[in-house]
Amino acid sequence: MKPVTLSDIAERLNISITTVSKALKDYPDVSPKTKALVKELALTLNYRPNSFAVNLRTKESKTIGLIIPVIVHHFFSSVIKGIISQAEKKGYLVIILQSNESYELEKKQIDLLINQRVDGIIISLANDTVDFKHLNDVISLDKPLIMFDKIAKLVKCSKVIINDRQAAYDATQHLINTGCKRIAHFRGSLLPQNSIDRFLGYKKALVDNGIPYDPNLVYICECDDKSFEEGKKNAIKLLEDHDDVDGIFINTDLVAIGAIAAFNDLGVKIPETISIVGFSNWFMSSVISPTLTTVDQPGFEMGKEAFKQLFKEIRQRKNNLPVTYEEIVLKTSLVKRESTKTELTNRV
Amino acid sequence: MKPVTLSDIAERLNISITTVSKALKDYPDVSPKTKALVKELALTLNYRPNSFAVNLRTKESKTIGLIIPVIVHHFFSSVIKGIISQAEKKGYLVIILQSNESYELEKKQIDLLINQRVDGIIISLANDTVDFKHLNDVISLDKPLIMFDKIAKLVKCSKVIINDRQAAYDATQHLINTGCKRIAHFRGSLLPQNSIDRFLGYKKALVDNGIPYDPNLVYICECDDKSFEEGKKNAIKLLEDHDDVDGIFINTDLVAIGAIAAFNDLGVKIPETISIVGFSNWFMSSVISPTLTTVDQPGFEMGKEAFKQLFKEIRQRKNNLPVTYEEIVLKTSLVKRESTKTELTNRV
Numbered sequence: 001m002k003p004v005t006l007s008d009i010a011e012r013l014n015i016s017i018t019t020v021s022k023a024l025k026d027y028p029d030v031s032p033k034t035k036a037l038v039k040e041l042a043l044t045l046n047y048r049p050n051s052f053a054v055n056l057r058t059k060e061s062k063t064i065g066l067i068i069p070v071i072v073h074h075f076f077s078s079v080i081k082g083i084i085s086q087a088e089k090k091g092y093l094v095i096i097l098q099s100n101e102s103y104e105l106e107k108k109q110i111d112l113l114i115n116q117r118v119d120g121i122i123i124s125l126a127n128d129t130v131d132f133k134h135l136n137d138v139i140s141l142d143k144p145l146i147m148f149d150k151i152a153k154l155v156k157c158s159k160v161i162i163n164d165r166q167a168a169y170d171a172t173q174h175l176i177n178t179g180c181k182r183i184a185h186f187r188g189s190l191l192p193q194n195s196i197d198r199f200l201g202y203k204k205a206l207v208d209n210g211i212p213y214d215p216n217l218v219y220i221c222e223c224d225d226k227s228f229e230e231g232k233k234n235a236i237k238l239l240e241d242h243d244d245v246d247g248i249f250i251n252t253d254l255v256a257i258g259a260i261a262a263f264n265d266l267g268v269k270i271p272e273t274i275s276i277v278g279f280s281n282w283f284m285s286s287v288i289s290p291t292l293t294t295v296d297q298p299g300f301e302m303g304k305e306a307f308k309q310l311f312k313e314i315r316q317r318k319n320n321l322p323v324t325y326e327e328i329v330l331k332t333s334l335v336k337r338e339s340t341k342t343e344l345t346n347r348v
Numbered sequence: 349m350k351p352v353t354l355s356d357i358a359e360r361l362n363i364s365i366t367t368v369s370k371a372l373k374d375y376p377d378v379s380p381k382t383k384a385l386v387k388e389l390a391l392t393l394n395y396r397p398n399s400f401a402v403n404l405r406t407k408e409s410k411t412i413g414l415i416i417p418v419i420v421h422h423f424f425s426s427v428i429k430g431i432i433s434q435a436e437k438k439g440y441l442v443i444i445l446q447s448n449e450s451y452e453l454e455k456k457q458i459d460l461l462i463n464q465r466v467d468g469i470i471i472s473l474a475n476d477t478v479d480f481k482h483l484n485d486v487i488s489l490d491k492p493l494i495m496f497d498k499i500a501k502l503v504k505c506s507k508v509i510i511n512d513r514q515a516a517y518d519a520t521q522h523l524i525n526t527g528c529k530r531i532a533h534f535r536g537s538l539l540p541q542n543s544i545d546r547f548l549g550y551k552k553a554l555v556d557n558g559i560p561y562d563p564n565l566v567y568i569c570e571c572d573d574k575s576f577e578e579g580k581k582n583a584i585k586l587l588e589d590h591d592d593v594d595g596i597f598i599n600t601d602l603v604a605i606g607a608i609a610a611f612n613d614l615g616v617k618i619p620e621t622i623s624i625v626g627f628s629n630w631f632m633s634s635v636i637s638p639t640l641t642t643v644d645q646p647g648f649e650m651g652k653e654a655f656k657q658l659f660k661e662i663r664q665r666k667n668n669l670p671v672t673y674e675e676i677v678l679k680t681s682l683v684k685r686e687s688t689k690t691e692l693t694n695r696v
Contacts, residue, residue: 003489046485048462048463049463062464063411063443063464071425071428071429071432072422072425072426072429072631073425074420077419077420077421077425078420080419080444081419081420081446084419084444084445084446085446088445093443093445093460093461093464094443094444094445095411095441095442095443095444096428096432096442096443096444097432097436097441097442098429098432098433112441113441114396115396115397116410116411116441137394141351228631228635257635261635264637283420283576283632284631284632284635287576287605287609287632287636288635288636288637289612289636289637
C-alpha cells in the first residue's frame with residue numbers, strides 16, 4: 001500500500017488538489033461541507049501530510065542533532081535519555097551520532113546534520129577536537145548550538161556544564177580530610193576542558209592544604225573505551241613508581257573501577273592502604289567491591305537542560321527575538337562510599 | 349548568515365534558477381563554461397542543497413527510526429552503537445526513541461516516525477506491547493520494519509534474534525553440571541517472547557536432567573530500570589521461601605547483580621551455597637565480586653545485522669525487487685566466571 005496523497009483525495013472527490021489542501025488547512029474560501037468531506041476521507045484513508053513538503057514550507061524539520069563521543073557509557077546514555085525525554089514533550093525527534101572521540105568524524109557529522117536541516121545541534125566534543133571552525137560554521141548559519149560536558153570555551157554559544165574544578169577540589173579535599181597525604185591523580189586526555197579543570201581543582205586543593213604538588217604523581221588516561229584497562233595499568237605502574245601513595249583522585253569512574261580491580265588482585269587494601277575517589281557516579285560504582293566514592297555528575301539533568309536551552313533558542317530565532325547565550329552550571333555532590341575512609345573531623 | 353539558495357547563485361550570475369539547478373546536476377543542456385561558473389560559486393558560497401527539496405524529489409529521507417525500551421542499558425546501548433556504525437557507512441542518520449517499556453508510547457512513536465517519512469524502522473518491543481496493529485501499519489505502508497531482541501512472532505517482517513531458549517537451556521545445564529540440584533529462575537515479564545523462551549529453556553533443561561520442575565521456584569522481574577532492586581528483593585524472598593535452593597538462573601545481568609549484592613550483604617556464599625548465572629554479559633558483570641557467569645548476548649552484532657537487513661530491504665523496494673523477510677539468529681556463548689562452580693566432569 002503506497003501512502004495516500006492529496007491527489008488521491010482530490011480524485012475521489014472530484015475536486016482540485018488545491019481545494020483539498022486548503023480544506024485540510026481550514027482556509028476560509030472552502031465551504032464547510034467540502035471541508036467536512038475532505039477531512040473525513042483523509043481520516044478514512046489514513047492520509048499523512050508529506051513531512052518533506054511540510055518542512056519545505058515551514059523551514060522546520062522538527063528534528064535536532066546530537067553528537068556524543070561514546071554511546072556505551074553510563075554518563076552519556078543518561079544525557080541521551082534526558083535530551084530525548086524533553087524533546088519528546090516538545091514534538092522534536094533526535095538524531096544521534098557517535099564521534100568515537102574523533103575530530104575528523106565530528107566535523108563530518110556536523111556537516112551531515114546541517115545538510116539534514118536539523119533545527120539545532122547539541123554536542124559534547126571529541127577528545128582530539130583542536131579546531132572549532134566546524135562549530136563556528138553552525139553558528140554562522142544561525143543554527144542553535146549547545147555544548148555540554150566537553151566544551152570549547154572559545155566558541156560563543158550556550159553551554160551546560162558542571163563546575164569541574166570545584167568538584168575535583170572537593171573530591172581531593174575529601175581525601176585530605178580522611179588523612180591522605182600523598183595523593184596521585186589519574187587525569188583524562190590533555191585537551192578536553194573538563195579534564196584540564198579537574199586536574200587544576202586537584203592541584204589547588206593540594207596547594208591550599210600545604211601539600212606540595214608533584215607532577216610525577218599525575219598519570220594520563222585517554223578515557224576512551226579502554227578506560228577500564230587503562231585504570232588497571234596505571235594502578236600497577238603507580239605502585240611500582242611510588243609505593244608511598246595513599247590516595248588517588250581519578251578523572252572518571254570506569255578508570256577508577258579498573259584501578260580497584262588491579263588493587264583487589266594485588267591484595268592492596270582499599271581504603272586502608274590506598275583510598276580512591278572517582279568522577280561521574282556510574283551505576284556500577286555502587287555495586288562493585290568496595291563501593292566507590294565519587295562525584296555525582298547529573299547526566300540526565302544535563303541532557304534536559306541542554307534541550308531546554310536549545311528549544312528556547314529555536315523559539316527566539318523563529319520569533320526574531322535576540323538570542324541570549326547562557327552558561328548553565330549544574331550542581332554536583334560527592335557520594336561517599338567504601339573506597340575512602342571516614343573524614344578525620346567526623347571520627348569519634 | 350542565512351543559508352545560500354539556488355536563487356542567490358542565479359542572481360549573482362544573472363542566469364535562471366533552473367540553469368543553476370541543472371548546472372549543479374550536470375545536465376547536458378548547460379554549457380561547460382556555465383557549469384564551471386555555477387559550481388565554483390556554489391563552492392565559494394558554501395551552498396548546501398536543501399534536504400527537504402531533495403527528499404521531496406527522491407522520496408528518500410536517508411534517515412531511519414529506532415525504538416528501544418531503555419537507553420541507559422548496556423545491551424541496548426551496544427545495539428545502538430552497532431546500528432549507528434553501519435548506518436554511517438551507508439549515509440543514513442538514525443533517529444532514536446525510547447519507549448520506556450510503554451506500549452502506548454511505542455504506538456505514538458511509530459506514528460511520529462512514519463510522519464517523519466523515515467526510510468525504515470528498527471524496533472525492540474516494550475514489555476507491555478500486546479497488540480501489533482501499529483507494527484502491521486508500518487508493513488502495510490510498505491516501509492521496511494526490522495525487529496530485534498524483543499520481537500512479536502506474529503508480525504511478518506525480518507527479525508534479528510538469538511536462540512533464547514537454547515541459551516537458557518545451556519545456562520541451566522551448566523548449573524546442573526556444577527552439581528546444583530534445586531534451581532530457581534528469576535524470569536522477565538510475562539509477555540516478551542525472549543522472557544518466555546528463556547523460561548522454557550530453563551524448564552526443559554530441568555526435565556531433560558530428571559529434575560522436577562517446581563513453579564514455586566520461578567520469580568518474576570519486570571526488568572525495567574528498577575532491575576537491580578528487584579534482584580535484591582527476589583533474592584531475599586527466595587532465601588525466606590526456599591532455603592534449599594542451590595542455584596539460580598536469572599533472566600538478565602542487572603537483576604543477577606542485585607541478587608549478588610543481597611547475598612553478599614547476608615553472607616550467603618556464592619557459588620558455594622548458591623550458584624548464579626545471568627544473561628546478557630553486561631560489562632559490569634566482569635568487575636563485580638564475585639564475577640558473574642552469564643550468557644554473552646552480542647548487542648553490537650545485533651545492531652549491525654539489524655541495519656544491514658533494513659538497508660537490504662530498502663534497496664529491494666527501491667529497485668522493485670521482491671522483498672524477502674529473514675530471521676537472523678546470532679550465536680551466544682556462556683561466559684563462565686566466579687559465580688558458578690567448576691563443572692563436575694571437569695573436576696580432577
